[in-house]
Amino acid sequence: xxxxxxxxxxxxxxxxxxxxxxxxxxxxxxxxxxxxxxxxxxxxxxxxxxxxxxxxxxxxxxxxxxxxxxxxxxxxxxxxxxxxxxxxxxxxxxxxxxxxxxxxxxxxxxxxxxxxxxxxxxxxxxxxxxxxxxxxxxxxxxxxxxxxxxxxxxxxxxxxxxxxxxxxxxxxxxxxxxxxxxxxxxxxxxxxxxxxxxxxxxxxxxxxxxxxxxxxxxxxxxxxxxxxxxxxxxxxxxxxxxxxxxxxxxxxxxxxxxxxxxxxxxxxxxxxxxxxxxxxxxxxxxxxxxxxxxxxxxxxxxxxxxxxxxxxxxxxxxxxxxxxxxxxxxxxxxxxxxxxxxxxxxxxxxxxxxxxxxxxxxxxxxxxxxxxxxxxxxxxxxxxxxxxxxxxxxxxxxxxxxxxxxxxxxxxxxxxx
Numbered sequence: 001x002x003x004x005x006x007x008x009x010x011x012x013x014x015x016x017x018x019x020x021x022x023x024x025x026x027x028x029x030x031x032x033x034x035x036x037x038x039x040x041x042x043x044x045x046x047x048x049x050x051x052x053x054x055x056x057x058x059x060x061x062x063x064x065x066x067x068x069x070x071x072x073x074x075x076x077x078x079x080x081x082x083x084x085x086x087x088x089x090x091x092x093x094x095x096x097x098x099x100x101x102x103x104x105x106x107x108x109x110x111x112x113x114x115x116x117x118x119x120x121x122x123x124x125x126x127x128x129x130x131x132x133x134x135x136x137x138x139x140x141x142x143x144x145x146x147x148x149x150x151x152x153x154x155x156x157x158x159x160x161x162x163x164x165x166x167x168x169x170x171x172x173x174x175x176x177x178x179x180x181x182x183x184x185x186x187x188x189x190x191x192x193x194x195x196x197x198x199x200x201x202x203x204x205x206x207x208x209x210x211x212x213x214x215x216x217x218x219x220x221x222x223x224x225x226x227x228x229x230x231x232x233x234x235x236x237x238x239x240x241x242x243x244x245x246x247x248x249x250x251x252x253x254x255x256x257x258x259x260x261x262x263x264x265x266x267x268x269x270x271x272x273x274x275x276x277x278x279x280x281x282x283x284x285x286x287x288x289x290x291x292x293x294x295x296x297x298x299x300x301x302x303x304x305x306x307x308x309x310x311x312x313x314x315x316x317x318x319x320x321x322x323x324x325x326x327x328x329x330x331x332x333x334x335x336x337x338x339x340x341x342x343x344x345x346x347x348x349x350x351x352x353x354x355x356x357x358x359x360x361x362x363x364x365x366x367x368x369x370x371x372x373x374x375x376x377x378x379x380x381x382x383x384x385x386x387x388x389x390x391x392x393x394x395x396x397x398x399x400x401x402x403x404x405x406x407x408x409x410x411x412x413x414x415x416x417x
Contacts, residue, residue: 029245036248037241044240048233057229059103063111064221070206077199082401088175090121093129098393104137105311109319110228116326124178126328131336132171136163136308145304149291155301158351162305166343170336177332195405232318239314243281252277269295272303279307282314298352302345309344310337
């Protein structure tokens with residue numbers, strides 16, 4: 001026991017020294033390369049102000065309001081028959097899943113953190129939920145990547161299908177994560193009765209417990225959402241500077257050589273190594289670099305899928321800043337991202353090869369193109385499409401959940417005869 005405690009202290013000291021050394025290194029590098037640091041900070045600020053702020057703020061506010069008036073509790077009861085047996089998370093997890101699918105990073109982290117703070121899920125359930133709900137939005141994959149980067153709209157269905165299928169597979173794998181920490185519920189106290197009645201009762205009880213007027217709820221939602229969006233903006237700027245600095249000082253050279261060795265092992269072109277280095281740190285830069293690499297198309301698309309699934313240390317930093325206060329550990333989240341990246345790349349190769357015909361069934365029209373960004377028409381159209389996607393994803397999940405609930409009830413009825 002004494003040896004274990006001593007080892008823990010050594011690890012804590014080593015981590016402290018490494019953090020201090022890294023911070024000093026970045027500070028000195030910024031002083032030595034002030035122009036590069038300033039330009040990258042401006043680039044990060046423009047990305048946040050022109051893209052992230054208008055894209056996510058309305059949905060942050062919407063999620064706060066929906067939780068305050070009890071709609072999330074209502075959805076949670078309806079979706080418990082689906083989310084519990086498949087992913088081993090509460091039914092409210094489907095709300096985070098739907099919002100994450102439609103809105104992209106880091107919407108799921110914001111909602112999962114709120115669930116944990118409001119005691120709507122346990123810590124281990126929050127870790128499971130965060131492991132597979134961290135997804136890119138369809139408009140990014142169909143518009144920015146397939147059209148804007150590759151110039152091939154037909155690739156959008158392949159990338160999106162591989163991304164979402166691999167995400168669900170990660171959720172199924174992580175349903176076994178931390179099972180020894182689960183709080184077991186005796187069969188005798190499990191909810192019974194009509195599921196719709198229980199859902200409306202949960203909505204009413206949640207609203208009664210909240211007690212805030214509509215005006216106060218709206219004001220609190222805007223304040224909380226602004227705090228979150230400002231926090232995300234700070235991380236985007238910080239990582240933009242960090243990525244530029246380590247590139248200027250030459251640290252990316254070692255990473256490029258490492259990735260080249262790995263790509264050689266799996267039979268991929270080593271010209272994709274710089275894209276993996278960029279994607280390790282930031283999703284947009286990495287995806288763009290992969291699309292421009294001198295490599296076979298299938299390999300470029302597979303690496304792009306892996307980068308989108310990994311999402312970059314910049315997004316991970318945003319997630320960490322959001323969930324740190326709720327006590328959710330980042331280790332399972334990082335493991336989920338790595339597994340998601342591997343599965344997404346493998347599924348992409350499969351969909352581009354033996355299962356190529358399947359992707360034709362999921363082709364979607366791309367109405368948003370990169371050229372229309374930063375106009376009122378663009379953001380109004382995006383708001384409309386994302387809202388439609390949220391409703392669509394939630395409706396599909398509710399239909400599946402109710403079907404499972406009815407089948408289970410029918411099976412019990414036949415069994416008791």
